[in-house]
Structures are given as structure tokens and as C-alpha cells.
Amino acid sequence: MKRKLFKGLKYLVLLVTSLLSLFPLLWMFVSATNTSVDILTGRLLPGSHLAENFRNLLAKADVGRALWNSLRNASVATIASLVVCSIAGYGFEVYHDKGKDFLMRILLLSMMIPFAAIMIPLFMMFGRADLLSTTTAFVLPTVSTAFLIFLFRQSARYFPKDIIEAARIEGMGELGIFFKMYVPIMRSTYATAAIITFMGAWNSYLWPLIIMQEPESITMPLLISNLIAGYVTDYGALMLAVAISVLPTIVIFLALQQNFAEGIISSMK
Amino acid sequence: MERVLKLRRRQNIIGWGFVLPASLMIFIFYFYPIARAFVLSFQTGVGVNLKYAGLFNYQRLLADNLFKKSLGNVFIFLIIQVPIMLLLALVLASLLNDKNLRFRGFFRTAIFLPCATSLVSYAIIFRSMFALDGFVNAVLTNLSLISRPINWIGQPWTARIVVVIALTWRWTGYNMIFYLAGLQNIEPSIYEAAFIDGASGFDQFFRITIPMLKPIILLTTIMSTNGTLQLFDETMNLTNGGPANATLSVSQYIYRLSFQYSPRFGYAAAISFVIFALVAVLAFIQMRVGDTR
The missing domain is CATH 1.20.5 (Single alpha-helices involved in coiled-coils or other helix-helix interfaces)
Incomplete structure (x- = not known):
């Protein structure tokens, strides 16, 4: 009897928590199809005002441009990060010696540095280099991260060393071994790294807020954040904007949840 | 050779x-x-016209009430929100760590899903839900739980509560994933033996789960501390630091000093260096405390 009660309680707790986790997202998607008045009076059913909200949103903000900027910045960031960090991670493992091990330990210290502590010097650097409002400025500070280097170093640890030796005997160059042998085998590590980097860049807010000062360089998080300024909020249009920015990451998340979880967990190994 | x-x-x-x-x-x-x-942090001036001023910025810091307030706010979040979230994540992970559980995949995905939402987006969702004329007040009024709408975002403590709720919503699943991974390394036979010995679920949680997960609990505590000390996106978009700076975070104060008022880079750098030191010191203390048995 007691066990049955416990079991029932267990399902109840999990069910309530799951619904609480899903509710704000469902509410946001539903609200994107309703008018401001309906949303505020607590309507929970999908409405027929999606097109109207869309028109209102486009009248207020350049969603197309923001989407394109976000997509371009996040893609460039992801590709650059993956190339730079995977080569380094592979190098730290395959050619490791005392010097490189020591360097790796130093690099890991960078994970302790809060972004707020370095944003002013970074802003001054990019201002002096006349790179404000550019993709370069958006991407460059986070191309190389100790976390990704570490992730690729750990995965290179499981890359069989015999393959490298065999390829060397065949006369393959070191870069060739990396690109033709390591990269194809480590596809799942690349997927993990890609999701984490893409989501981070797509969602990044504080750095673009400082650096992307021209209206033409606006990204999705900045656009949404701008919509709440002002006295009257059009909640329908606002929730539609949020939905547009969240939908891609939710789709990626649901499709590649396992990689995402692995990426998070690998940070503690 | x-x-x-x-x-x-x-x-x-x-x-x-x-x-x-x-x-x-x-x-x-x-x-x-x-x-x-x-x-x-040893220089003063407006914009890029800077000159050395010794410890002036750090002296100014000690007398700056807004700095103290922002630091206090961040510690309020740290002390209230982080333990609630980590305990919740632990409980959920141990409930989910059951191979025979039905709908396990659904529960896991649902609780983990908030992690796919950007910080700005969820801050704005919660801001809209807790608006004075918003959804939460509408529901509470309809259920006759309150007679007048609560001005959630407009009062210091309710605003803080909303920030705590929002933070917990976004990050509990994230921490749960760490604990789930850790739990998979614990032999099921340990729980079976405890069950045969008559240990209740409660006992198992406090006597087996928590001690075995100690290193991971330590790690998540350090990460959450680090994240809370750097809080920015949420308070900026959920409450904009208000009302009366009751939710102003240190990062937001640095941002205001550097980019909203006439730029005081030197003074802002002094504050940011304090944050850096705090992150390092707290991580060190937590590692020390976590190591003792």
C-alpha cells in the first residue's frame, strides 16, 4: 500500500514538473496566434491572429534582417570555432609533451574569467580596430574556448593511435591524417560542439548589445529586447518574435538532444 | 635512429x-x-581619456551604495535560488533514474527543454506572464485566490521572487542532466541492498544518492555560483534591474556605468575585477568545503 502511494506520488511529481516546464513555452506559441487583449485575459487556445501579429511585428522591427544576421553570425562562429578548437584539441592530445600539457592547464584557467570582467577591454580593443558592428567583432572573442579545446582533446584520447602510425607509414601528412582520418570518425563530437556553439552564438546577448551598435547589425535577441521598450506592449507580436527566435533552437534541441546532453556532461570529465 | x-x-x-x-x-x-x-581599474576619466589614480576607484567602490545593493541582490539570488534549484534537480534526477519508469523519455525531455530557450526569450516570456494585467494575475483572480492583481514586477520582493522562479524554470533541467549522468555510475545493487535492509526512499536519497554524487553537486554549485554572480540577460529583460534597483545585478551595473551613463571605464573595471575575485574565492571555498567529509 505504502509503495503504491509512493509510486503514484512519484508520477504526480514528474507530471506536474513536466507540465510546468512545458507551459511557458506552450503559452508563448499559443499567444503568438492571439491578440494582446486575449493574451492578457488568459486565453489558452490557439487563435486566428497569427497573420495580424506578423504584420504588426514587421511594421515595428526588421525581423528578416535580424534573422539573417543571427544566422550568419552563428554559422560563422560555429564553423570557425569547430575548425580552430578541434585542430588544437587534437594537437594537445596527439603531440602532447610537458610543454603542451602545461599550456593546456593555463588555457583552462580562462574558464574562470567572467565575461563582465573582460567586456570593457574587449570593447575598447574592437573599437580601436574599427570593427564595431561587424560579424568579425561578434565572432572573434569566442572562436577559441578552453571548453571546446578540452572537449576535442578528450575525444582525441579515444582515437586509436595505430591509425595515426599506419597513416604515417603510408606517407600521409600530419594535416592529412587530421582531416581525412580524425574528422570523419569524430562526427558525433563535432555535432555536440556544433550545437553548443551555434546555440550560444544564436542566443548571445550581452556582447552584441555592446558591439552591434548599427541598426543594420541587429540580431534576434537584441530585436526582442528592443520590443519591450515603450509604454504599450503588443503581446501578440512580442510572443511571435520570441517564437520565431526560439523555434530553431527547440527543433535543433529535440533532434539532437542526446548530443546536447553529452556536451553538457563532457564539461565535467 | x-x-x-x-x-x-x-x-x-x-x-x-x-x-x-x-x-x-x-x-x-x-x-x-x-x-x-x-x-x-587604477585609472579614472571619461571614455578613453584616462589617467592613473591609484586606489581611487576601489575607495569609491566602498562608499558606492548602488554597488553594494547590486552585490546584495546577486547574493540574495545566490542564497535563495541556487539551493532550491539544485535540490529540485537532485530529486527529479533520482526519480528519473529508474529503468522501469514509464514515460521516462517524455519527462526527461520536458524538464530539459527549457534549456533550449535563450535567456532573453525566457526572460520576456516570464515578464509577459507576470505583467500587472498579465496571465498569472488573470488566473489567480479567476480562481479567487487574490482580489486585486499583484504588481509582481513593480515591488521589490515580488520582483525578486519572479526572477527566482524564472531562473529555476530555466536551469533546473540543465543541472538534472549532470545528476542523471552521475547516477548512472552508481551500481543499482547498492540501492537493492539498501532496500533489502529496509531503507526507505528517503533514506536512500540522503544516505546513498547525495554522498555518491558529492563531486557533481560540488561542480554544479560552482557553476551556478559563477552564473549567478554574472547574472545579466535575465534581470535586464525581466525587470530591467527594478523596481528601485531591487533586482539590479552587478553585471548590469557594470553595463550601465560603461555604456549607458557617461562611460566610466576605470570604475567599471574595478567592479568587474571584484567580480572576478569573488568568483575565484567562492570556487576555492566551495572546493575546500566540498573536500572535507
């Missing part, structure tokens, strides 16, 4: 070629700026 040595040397040089681009970038974009912030 000489050929092999030559080959090794060549490979070693190529190895440095592999690791140097990434390493240099970390030095340029992390280590140089933190050193620069340190130097900057």
Missing part, C-alpha cells in the same frame, strides 16, 4: 602549429583583457 629523432622533432613542431592559433586567441581575448581590466 637520427632519422627517427628528426621525424619526432618535425612532429613536435607541427604539433605546436596545431595548438598555437587557438592558444593565442585565448591569450588575446581572455588573458590580455583581464590584465587590461586590472590596469584600467
Whole structure:
């Protein structure tokens, strides 16, 4: 009897928590199809005002441009990060010696540095280099991260060393071994790294807020954040904007949840 | 033999070629700026017209009530929100760590899903839900739980509560994933033995789960502390630091000093260096406390 009660309680707790986790997202998607008045009076059913909200949103903000900027910045960031960090991670493992091990330990210290502590010097650097409002400025500070280097170093640890030796005997160059042998085998590590980097860049807010000062360089998080300024909020249009920015990451998340979880967990190994 | 040595040397040089681009970038974009912030914290002036002023910025800091308030706010969040979230994540992970559980995949995905939402987006969702004329008040009024709408965002403590709720919503699943991974390393036979010995679920949680997960609990505590001390996106978009700076975070104060008022880079750098020191000191203390048994 007691066990049955416990079991029932267990399902109840999990069910309530799951619904609480899903509710704000469902509410946001539903609200994107309703008018401001309906949303505020607590309507929970999908409405027929999606097109109207869309028109209102486009009248207020350049969603197309923001989407394109976000997509371009996040893609460039992801590709650059993956190339730079995977080569380094592979190098730290395959050619490791005392010097490189020591360097790796130093690099890991960078994970302790809060972004707020370095944003002013970074802003001054990019201002002096006349790179404000550019993709370069958006991407460059986070191309190389100790976390990704570490992730690729750990995965290179499981890359069989015999393959490298065999390829060397065949006369393959070191870069060739990396690109033709390591990269194809480590596809799942690349997927993990890609999701984490893409989501981070797509969602990044504080750095673009400082650096992307021209209206033409606006990204999705900045656009949404701008919509709440002002006295009257059009909640329908606002929730539609949020939905547009969240939908891609939710789709990626649901499709590649396992990689995402692995990426998070690998940070503690 | 000489050929092999030559080959090794060549490979070693190529190895440095592999690791140097990434390493240099970390030095340029992390280590140089933190050193620069340190130097900057001894300078005063507006914009880029700076001159050395010794410890002036740090003295000013001690008398700055807004700085103290923002630091206090961050610690309020830290002390209230982090324990609630981590305990919740632990409980959920141990409930989910059951191979025979039905709908396990659904529960896991649902609780983990908030992690796919950007910080700005969820802050705005919660801001809308807790607006004075918003959804939460509408529901509470309809259920006759309250007679007048609560001005959630407009009063210091309710605003803080909303921030705590929002933070917990976004990050509980994230921490749960760590605990789930940790739980998979615990032998099920330990729980079976405890069950045979008559240990209740409650006992198992406090006597087995928590001690076994100690290193991971420590890790998540350090990560959450680090994250809370750097809080920015949420308070900026959920409450904009208000009302009356009751939810102003230190990062937001640094941002205001640097980019909203006439730029005081030197003073802002002094504050940011305090944050850096705090992160380091707290991580050190937590590691010390976590190691003792």
C-alpha cells in the first residue's frame, strides 16, 4: 500500500514538473496566434491572429534582417570555432609533451574569467580596430574556448593511435591524417560542439548589445529586447518574435538532444 | 635512429602549429583583457581619456551604495535560488533514474527543454506572464485566490521572487542532466541492498544518492555560483534591474556605468575585477568545503 502511494506520488511529481516546464513555452506559441487583449485575459487556445501579429511585428522591427544576421553570425562562429578548437584539441592530445600539457592547464584557467570582467577591454580593443558592428567583432572573442579545446582533446584520447602510425607509414601528412582520418570518425563530437556553439552564438546577448551598435547589425535577441521598450506592449507580436527566435533552437534541441546532453556532461570529465 | 629523432622533432613542431592559433586567441581575448581590466581599474576619466589614480576607484567602490545593493541582490539570488534549484534537480534526477519508469523519455525531455530557450526569450516570456494585467494575475483572480492583481514586477520582493522562479524554470533541467549522468555510475545493487535492509526512499536519497554524487553537486554549485554572480540577460529583460534597483545585478551595473551613463571605464573595471575575485574565492571555498567529509 505504502509503495503504491509512493509510486503514484512519484508520477504526480514528474507530471506536474513536466507540465510546468512545458507551459511557458506552450503559452508563448499559443499567444503568438492571439491578440494582446486575449493574451492578457488568459486565453489558452490557439487563435486566428497569427497573420495580424506578423504584420504588426514587421511594421515595428526588421525581423528578416535580424534573422539573417543571427544566422550568419552563428554559422560563422560555429564553423570557425569547430575548425580552430578541434585542430588544437587534437594537437594537445596527439603531440602532447610537458610543454603542451602545461599550456593546456593555463588555457583552462580562462574558464574562470567572467565575461563582465573582460567586456570593457574587449570593447575598447574592437573599437580601436574599427570593427564595431561587424560579424568579425561578434565572432572573434569566442572562436577559441578552453571548453571546446578540452572537449576535442578528450575525444582525441579515444582515437586509436595505430591509425595515426599506419597513416604515417603510408606517407600521409600530419594535416592529412587530421582531416581525412580524425574528422570523419569524430562526427558525433563535432555535432555536440556544433550545437553548443551555434546555440550560444544564436542566443548571445550581452556582447552584441555592446558591439552591434548599427541598426543594420541587429540580431534576434537584441530585436526582442528592443520590443519591450515603450509604454504599450503588443503581446501578440512580442510572443511571435520570441517564437520565431526560439523555434530553431527547440527543433535543433529535440533532434539532437542526446548530443546536447553529452556536451553538457563532457564539461565535467 | 637520427632519422627517427628528426621525424619526432618535425612532429613536435607541427604539433605546436596545431595548438598555437587557438592558444593565442585565448591569450588575446581572455588573458590580455583581464590584465587590461586590472590596469584600467587604477585609472579614472571619461571614455578613453584616462589617467592613473591609484586606489581611487576601489575607495569609491566602498562608499558606492548602488554597488553594494547590486552585490546584495546577486547574493540574495545566490542564497535563495541556487539551493532550491539544485535540490529540485537532485530529486527529479533520482526519480528519473529508474529503468522501469514509464514515460521516462517524455519527462526527461520536458524538464530539459527549457534549456533550449535563450535567456532573453525566457526572460520576456516570464515578464509577459507576470505583467500587472498579465496571465498569472488573470488566473489567480479567476480562481479567487487574490482580489486585486499583484504588481509582481513593480515591488521589490515580488520582483525578486519572479526572477527566482524564472531562473529555476530555466536551469533546473540543465543541472538534472549532470545528476542523471552521475547516477548512472552508481551500481543499482547498492540501492537493492539498501532496500533489502529496509531503507526507505528517503533514506536512500540522503544516505546513498547525495554522498555518491558529492563531486557533481560540488561542480554544479560552482557553476551556478559563477552564473549567478554574472547574472545579466535575465534581470535586464525581466525587470530591467527594478523596481528601485531591487533586482539590479552587478553585471548590469557594470553595463550601465560603461555604456549607458557617461562611460566610466576605470570604475567599471574595478567592479568587474571584484567580480572576478569573488568568483575565484567562492570556487576555492566551495572546493575546500566540498573536500572535507
